[in-house]
Amino acid sequence: MSQGIKNSRTASHQAYEVMRDRILNGDLPSGTKIVEERLAQELGCSRTPIREALRQLEYEGLIVNKKIVQPTEKDLRNLFQVRILLEGFSSQTAAIYLPEKELDLLSQCIRIGREGTTEEVMKANERFHEIIVQASGNSQIVDILNRMQSIIYLFRKTVVLHKRPHLIEEHQKIYEAIKARDSQAAKLLMETHLQADLDFCLHILGRTNYE
Numbered sequence: 634m635s636q637g638i639k640n641s642r643t644a645s646h647q648a649y650e651v652m653r654d655r656i657l658n659g660d661l662p663s664g665t666k667i668v669e670e671r672l673a674q675e676l677g678c679s680r681t682p683i684r685e686a687l688r689q690l691e692y693e694g695l696i697v698n699k700k701i702v703q704p705t706e707k708d709l710r711n712l713f714q715v716r717i718l719l720e721g722f723s724s725q726t727a728a729i730y731l732p733e734k735e736l737d738l739l740s741q742c743i744r745i746g747r748e749g750t751t752e753e754v755m756k757a758n759e760r761f762h763e764i765i766v767q768a769s770g771n772s773q774i775v776d777i778l779n780r781m782q783s784i785i786y787l788f789r790k791t792v793v794l795h796k797r798p799h800l801i802e803e804h805q806k807i808y809e810a811i812k813a814r815d816s817q818a819a820k821l822l823m824e825t826h827l828q829a830d831l832d833f834c835l836h837i838l839g840r841t842n843y844e
Contacts, residue, residue, distance in 0.1 A: 644682035649689050651676060656695050657786055663703035667696060694784040702784065706835060712784065713831040717824050719774050720766060724807060724823035727768035728816035735764055739808045746801040755793050759786070761804055765811075765823070788834050797833045 652672070655661045667687065673680045690696040704712075731739075738760070745757035759782075766778050778785075792800065803826040810819040 644678045645685035648672070648676055648678060648682045649686035652686055652690060653693075653695065653783060656690070656701055657783065657790075661701050663701050665701040667699045667701070690783075693780060693782070704784075704787075704838070706838065709788070709831065709834055709838065712781065712788070713827055713834075715777070715781070716785070717827045717831075719769075719778060720762065720827060721820045721824040723766045723769035723771075723774060724811065725816045725820035726770065727765045728811045728814050728819040730770065731764075731768045731811055735768065736808070736812055738764055739804075739811070743801060743804050743808060746804060751793060755789065758789055758793060758800075758804075765807075788830070791834050791837050792830055795833070795837055797830065799829070803829065 652661070669680050669683050669687070673683050676683070687696060687699075695702050702708075727735075742757040742761040742764070745753050746761075749757060766775055769775065803822065807819060807822045807826060810822050
């Protein structure tokens with residue numbers, strides 16, 4: 634019996650990873666309806682692991698009402714409002730407590746952001762924010778933002794692929810404020826940075842909706 638449970642969990646995890654990657658890569662576009670029977674047949678498993686995978690994807694905000702999420706302007710504003718509050722606080726805390734070793738990692742992320750491939754820039758961008766969030770020392774903040782990572786990824790991709798102006802320069806200023814242990818400046822710079830991300834994503838979303 635335990636072996637069956639193990640297999641079920643493995644199938645569920647594999648189904649989750651396949652579906653998540655397809656959503657994040659754009660293979661399953663926004664608004665696509667999820668049909669359990671079709672997915673189960675395609676992935677060679679029963680509908681049970683598919684349902685479990687769908688629950689996880691719904692929890693992460695990638696699926697709503699059996700459809701691939703199609704974020705509205707309100708959804709986008711709500712997401713960034715949470716990020717601005719939590720990452721602003723995290724930056725303030727990072728300026729006080731972040732160790733020198735982590736400062737070096739932030740600097741590396743900035744360098745990759747300037748010189749790396751698109752994929753490397755995406756990973757460096759994610760890592761930059763992750764280091765700062767971890768510096769909050771608050772497990773609730775970390776958990777909330779971890780749960781949002783998949784949906785954040787979609788908007789991060791928009792920012793990177795459409796080459797938002799001044800993105801890396803803003804990371805540099807946040808890094809310098811944290812390194813200088815200027816907690817108020819670090820907080821304000823992160824809040825301004827994320828507001829600029831929001832404004833840029835709204836611009837791209839609006840342009841796409843009318844094309």
